[in-house]
Amino acid sequence: MSMLIDIGIAAWLRQPWPWYVAGPLIGLTVPALLIMGNKGLGISSSLRQIIAACLPGKVPFFQYDWKKEAWNLFFVTGILAGGWVAANLLGNPSPLRVDPALVQEMHGYGVEDTGNLLPGDLFSWRALLTLKGWIMMVVGGFLVGFGTRYAGGCTSGHAIRGLSTLQWPSLVATVAFMGGGFFMANLVLPAILKL
């Protein structure tokens, strides 16, 4: 009996988790970090931390005592490890389910790999050697790093923590994230994918 329950739980954990499980767990990270040590959830600042720790150079923005905020380097290392655990021990055996209209649109751009979390057509070492793949990864990554630091935070720092603590500048930032995303995904990305 208990073995049957164990199998049931394992099978459930391997399924994709619904939003009403994932969202509250993410939301609880805000009080968890506050109670653990008065830390504010924010992931993009770890990128600044990596630079401050490894190659600060003569740029004042990277000359600060990064060790005081070292906790967030442990946090992102944890995210990396969690990614491994989720993919290797709790991996979903079935292909990803994607909206049929999106699948059809992407087939039109030659993106065929719809069953994985990331399409290998666009995100792979082979794709990196193509203009399209280079733009998707290198230029896209650059915009994520530049934009989040300029905005003073990303989805976690502004949208989750900022809104949880009712800060209106974070609402402005979140609206800007979404506006930029809608514009790019619908009006510009199709042209990039046609390259």
Next chain:
Amino acid sequence: MRGYFKYLINGMIFGIVLVKSEIISWWRIQEMFRLQSFHMYGVIGSAVAVGIVSVWVIKKFDIRAAGGERIRIPQQKFHKGQVYGGVLFGFGWAITGACPGPLFAQVGAGFTVVVVTLAGAIAGTYIYGVLREKLPH
């Protein structure tokens, strides 16, 4: 070092949730920006709702941080970067299908090429640091 172990564990749980809820999927982000799925709106909306209630409870009952310290919530100041930078990040989010947290989780989940995207994000952060004084804030 020992004091940091809890953040490693918390990050690990966070990473598992990011992967298992498929938030790290490029497809889910495309569906969000094309209004083809409720999933991402449900995740972010319920995360914020739980966050608001938790922070309210912390304040209401004066719950302290480990060690008895009072909980501090620094106030954000508005500056133009939240608009300009926010839009630029939105562009990057739609292209890569990932914000910074998912980039780390994708690498962990075995998408090794994402170290390139992460390096791009670190380069972007660096260039922001160099240009900071010249940008409108």
